[in-house]
Amino acid sequence: MGFTGLFLISFLVVHCYVNALIFFNDGGVKFTEAAHFMGTNPVVRILEIGLTVGIFAHIIQGLLLTFENRAKRPIGYAKTPGNKSSKWYSRSMGLLGTLILLFFVLHWYHFWIPNRASQFMGNGEIDAYAKMKLVFSKPWVVIVYILGCISLSFHLMHGFWSAFQTVGLSTKKYKKIINGMGMAFAVIVPLIFILMPLSFYMGWLA
Amino acid sequence: MxxxxxxxxxxxxxxxxxxxxxxxxxxxxxxxxxxxxxxxxxxxxxxxxxxxxxxxxxxxxxxxxxxxxxxxxxxxxxxxxxxxxxxxxxxxxxxxxxxxPWRAKAFPVIKDLMVDRRAFDRIIQAGGYISVDTGNAQDANNLPVDKHKADESFAAAACIGCGACVAACKNSSAMLFLSAKVSHLALLPQGDVERKTRVVNMVEQMDKEGFGSCTNTQACEAECPKGISVQNIRRLNAEYIRSVFSGGE
Missing domain, CATH: 3.10.20.30 (Beta-grasp domain)
Incomplete structure (x- = not known):
């Protein structure tokens, strides 16, 4: 979980950077340029295969882990400690991951699948900026995206540090720094993502 | 009252x-x-x-x-x-x-509040020891040990093997117990010889006993009566990865 998690975190950085280019408010010129690079560069295309494998490995491993671990306590406690000894989001990674996956299905349906399908059919890339404008005009879509990003935020609050711990890097000296970075990452990145559908819906972007 | x-x-x-x-x-x-x-x-x-x-x-x-x-x-x-x-x-x-009683598949109830914790003994038997020639004890200063490592090793050795970590963990994982035992020996020169095989063998035994895996919720550390740190779990993970990649069994 740790290795795939770290890989997916690195992807989030790139995804967030490229999409944040819309905030130049230049009608999507800079963003389209970067999206074109990401959509056509052969190295990025090969990395995308790695990303697809990584994300499914993370999902399958996560689901197996959740169900296997649940079976290790056939009779539960009548009284549980609640949040006394651990954070609720640390204990709910399976649930948060499932919510993120449900959001991803909608997200892929909106952007990734139409784009690749169009390229495959020989029609080139779609105009992602125009597509964003269209998709984010519906209030329910914007709400689902915001909820998806909040789930991602809590998932990262535990996942960022946890990944470093699993691969053995969260040493005594660096634990606080890694945890702090993780918390900042978990708040800032999803917040930037939330601003995207929100900005289109509120008409803040041309 | x-x-x-x-x-x-x-x-x-x-x-x-x-x-x-x-x-x-x-x-x-x-x-x-x-x-x-x-x-x-x-x-x-x-x-x-x-x-x-x-x-x-x-x-x-x-x-x-x-x-x-x-x-x-x-x-x-x-x-x-x-x-x-x-x-x-x-x-x-x-x-x-x-x-x-403690609730875990690996700790079946014997009667009322008493559970069978022999799974811990079998994990120790799988590698939680050092092999040494018997004879007279060496002079204490024959083997120089770094003060910080000695302190950390001692803190890990404070584990009394009660199983509260397993009881507290939502996954019934024994990682805090195991990591304390691995850390205690891995930090000392006496434990260095069997360092690679020890961690792999003990992890294998832990999985065999039916304990869950660690998802880093840190409930174990919060509930441990001896304050064993999850820093030991980090060390266990690093030891395990190093052992596997360097061709330890």
Whole structure:
């Protein structure tokens, strides 16, 4: 979980950077340029295969882990400690991951699948900026995206540090720094993502 | 003080257990939790009922035998305190206390509040030792040990193997226990020789015993009566990865 998690975190950085280019408010010129690079560069295309494998490995491993671990306590406690000894989001990674996956299905349906399908059919890339404008005009879509990003935020609050711990890097000296970075990452990145559908819906972007 | 106790009773490993409710009266706030159970058991014997079975030995907080899950927490509400060192001043008159055995597939109930923790012994047997020639003990200063490492090793060796980490973990994982044992030896020159095989063999045995895996919720550290740090789990992970990538068994 740790290795795939770290890989997916690195992807989030790139995804967030490229999409944040819309905030130049230049009608999507800079963003389209970067999206074109990401959509056509052969190295990025090969990395995308790695990303697809990584994300499914993370999902399958996560689901197996959740169900296997649940079976290790056939009779539960009548009284549980609640949040006394651990954070609720640390204990709910399976649930948060499932919510993120449900959001991803909608997200892929909106952007990734139409784009690749169009390229495959020989029609080139779609105009992602125009597509964003269209998709984010519906209030329910914007709400689902915001909820998806909040789930991602809590998932990262535990996942960022946890990944470093699993691969053995969260040493005594660096634990606080890694945890702090993780918390900042978990708040800032999803917040930037939330601003995207929100900005289109509120008409803040041309 | 007068208290209501809801205690898990189970005749044997196969039997279906359930909660029984008992009343205890005139409990002194200076009693330990186990002494309160002694009072309850005497009361049960006088009534011609079977006393409650529970593990205890030193009653000094150092042997790791006591193992009650009290009101949702292993060893009760006090931080870094075993059940035997928990005292009744933690409660007030009229409280209801729910007492359960450790719950884990790898720790089956033997009777009432007593569980079978021999899985821990088998994990130790798989590698939690050093192989040395017998004979006279060496002079203490023959093997220089870094002070910081000696301190960390000692902190890890404080683990009493009570199983509170497994009881507290939502995955019933034994990673804190195992990591304490691995760290304790991996940090010292005496443990260096078998370092690579030890970690792999002990992890393999832990998985065989039916413990869950670690998802880093850190509930173990919060509930450990000896304050064993999850930093040991990080070290265990690093030791394991290093062993596997460097071709250790």
């Amino acid at each position: 007068n208290l209501t106790l809801k205690v898990w009773r189970q005749q044997n490993a196969q039997a279906q257990g359930g909660f029984e409710t008992y009343q205890v009266k005139d409990i002194s706030s200076e009693m330990s939790f186990l002494e309160m159970f002694d009072v309850l058991n005497e009361q049960l014997i006088n009534e011609g009922k079977e006393p409650i079975t529970f593990d205890h030995d030193c009653r000094e907080g150092i042997c790791g035998a006591c193992s009650m899950h009290i009101n949702g927490q292993p060893h009760g509400p006090w931080h870094q305190t075993t059940t035997c060192q928990l005292h009744m001043r933690a409660y007030k008159d009229g409280d209801t206390i729910v007492v359960e």
